[in-house]
Amino acid sequence: MGGLCNRTAMAGEGGLPTVGASAKGGSPTSSAAAASDDPVGPVAVPPPSEKALRYYRSGNAIWTIEQVLGLALPALLLFTGLSARLRTFAAGLGRGHFYPTLVIYLVLLSALLFLIQLPLSYYVGFAREHAYGLSTQRFGKWAGDEIKGLAIGVAVGALVLWVPYLLLARSPTRWWLWTGALSLPFLTIVLLVTPVFVAPLFNKFGPMKDRALEGEVLGVAARAGVEGARVYEVDKSVDTEKVNAYVTGVGNTKRIVLWDTLLARLTPRQTRFVVGHELGHYVLGHVWLNILISSGLTLLGLYGVHCTADLLLGRFGGVFGFTRISDVASMPLLMMLLSLFSFAITPAVLALSRHHEHEADRFGLELTHDNIAGATAFVALQQQNLAVPRPGWLYKVFRASHPPIGERVDFINGYRPWETGAAERYGGRFRR
Numbered sequence: 001m002g003g004l005c006n007r008t009a010m011a012g013e014g015g016l017p018t019v020g021a022s023a024k025g026g027s028p029t030s031s032a033a034a035a036s037d038d039p040v041g042p043v044a045v046p047p048p049s050e051k052a053l054r055y056y057r058s059g060n061a062i063w064t065i066e067q068v069l070g071l072a073l074p075a076l077l078l079f080t081g082l083s084a085r086l087r088t089f090a091a092g093l094g095r096g097h098f099y100p101t102l103v104i105y106l107v108l109l110s111a112l113l114f115l116i117q118l119p120l121s122y123y124v125g126f127a128r129e130h131a132y133g134l135s136t137q138r139f140g141k142w143a144g145d146e147i148k149g150l151a152i153g154v155a156v157g158a159l160v161l162w163v164p165y166l167l168l169a170r171s172p173t174r175w176w177l178w179t180g181a182l183s184l185p186f187l188t189i190v191l192l193v194t195p196v197f198v199a200p201l202f203n204k205f206g207p208m209k210d211r212a213l214e215g216e217v218l219g220v221a222a223r224a225g226v227e228g229a230r231v232y233e234v235d236k237s238v239d240t241e242k243v244n245a246y247v248t249g250v251g252n253t254k255r256i257v258l259w260d261t262l263l264a265r266l267t268p269r270q271t272r273f274v275v276g277h278e279l280g281h282y283v284l285g286h287v288w289l290n291i292l293i294s295s296g297l298t299l300l301g302l303y304g305v306h307c308t309a310d311l312l313l314g315r316f317g318g319v320f321g322f323t324r325i326s327d328v329a330s331m332p333l334l335m336m337l338l339s340l341f342s343f344a345i346t347p348a349v350l351a352l353s354r355h356h357e358h359e360a361d362r363f364g365l366e367l368t369h370d371n372i373a374g375a376t377a378f379v380a381l382q383q384q385n386l387a388v389p390r391p392g393w394l395y396k397v398f399r400a401s402h403p404p405i406g407e408r409v410d411f412i413n414g415y416r417p418w419e420t421g422a423a424e425r426y427g428g429r430f431r432r
């Protein structure tokens with residue numbers, strides 16, 4: 001959904017920068033957005049706090065552990081023969097029938113992985129966020145959300161996983177092609193269903209309380225060519241200090257969603273820039289492009305699984321306790337090989353994501369002509385979310401879905417083609 005700052009927008013105690021704060025209701029068009037107390041010259045990127053650096057370093061350690069676990073846990077299930085034993089148990093309960101066996105196995109496997117990872121999930125998702133002052137979530141809400149997430153994962157798995165396994169049995173040489181092709185409609189449905197039916201299971205989506213700002217948001221959307229969208233305010237403040245927004249949906253599900261945390265922490269001018277950025281993702285079709293690319297990569301990944309799984313089964317099948325990939329006990333093997341593949345292509349996927357974010361920043365700027373609001377919004381996010389504005393190259397290559405905040409502020413400070421009469425990349429699309 002291309003949040004402005006999905007990963008980087010966790011907010012801490014840091015306050016809003018004062019610049020631009022008085023510019024409520026400034027016109028979103030042209031340079032009229034500038035206000036009398038705007039800073040002269042470029043907005044400076046403050047150095048990261050000691051606490052932010054600790055959060056960054058410990059986050060990198062946790063990320064490394066998670067990558068290792070993503071491979072080690074499935075391997076453990078395979079090499080101990082546990083996966084095969086789970087399947088035998090499931091087949092006993094399901095009386096050997098294909099679908100009941102698959103679903104019972106899936107429930108057991110999901111529950112087992114959930115429990116093994118629970119201590120780490122609790123630490124990363126709850127204890128650590130509270131320790132850094134980034135979370136407002138009560139334990140009951142966290143636990144409820146975890147269980148809901150598990151249930152949704154199992155339900156979706158039960159709905160779709162029979163397809164590749166049936167294809168594996170019926171078409172052992174082409175299953176990866178059909179499964180990869182089917183991932184396109186599947187991902188499309190996920191994209192359409194998630195914001196409308198899944199997201200409200202976790203948080204309340206209501207109308208925007210500030211009706212004047214809602215009107216401004218709709219005005220910005222109309223100028224970007226997005227008509228007929230509804231604006232929602234989500235009560236994310238029960239979970240987090242993070243801020244986020246997104247534009248999604250088609251037809252009568254078209255929506256601009258703003259977290260209440262964002263509305264509380266950003267000025268109306270900064271909010272307009274954020275909405276402009278999100279509209280950029282929407283108008284430039286980033287989400288659809290991502291679905292297309294994801295399907296292509298899924299196809300490639302499944303082909304990789306097809307080429308390697310039989311080799312591994314030939315070598316270790318005796319230890320695993322199954323010899324055919326069409327056996328549902330192969331699920332950890334598929335997970336492991338797909339994890340390996342997705343890790344290998346992570347730098348390319350993230351580079352494309354950063355490119356999309358950069359273009360959405362450009363779109364938001366050309367739409368609002370409000371460099372100060374854009375740059376100060378990012379400085380506010382950096383302080384609130386304990387972000388490190390200029391992380392190391394390894395972080396950028398393997399973890400950063402968004403450009404580092406320092407680079408975004410640098411770009412925003414310097415990008416003003418409308419002042420020199422130079423061509424804007426997206427300006428021709430706007431309704432002035």
Ligand SMILES: [Zn+2]
Pocket residue numbers: 002003004005277278281357360
């Ligand atoms: Zn974005």
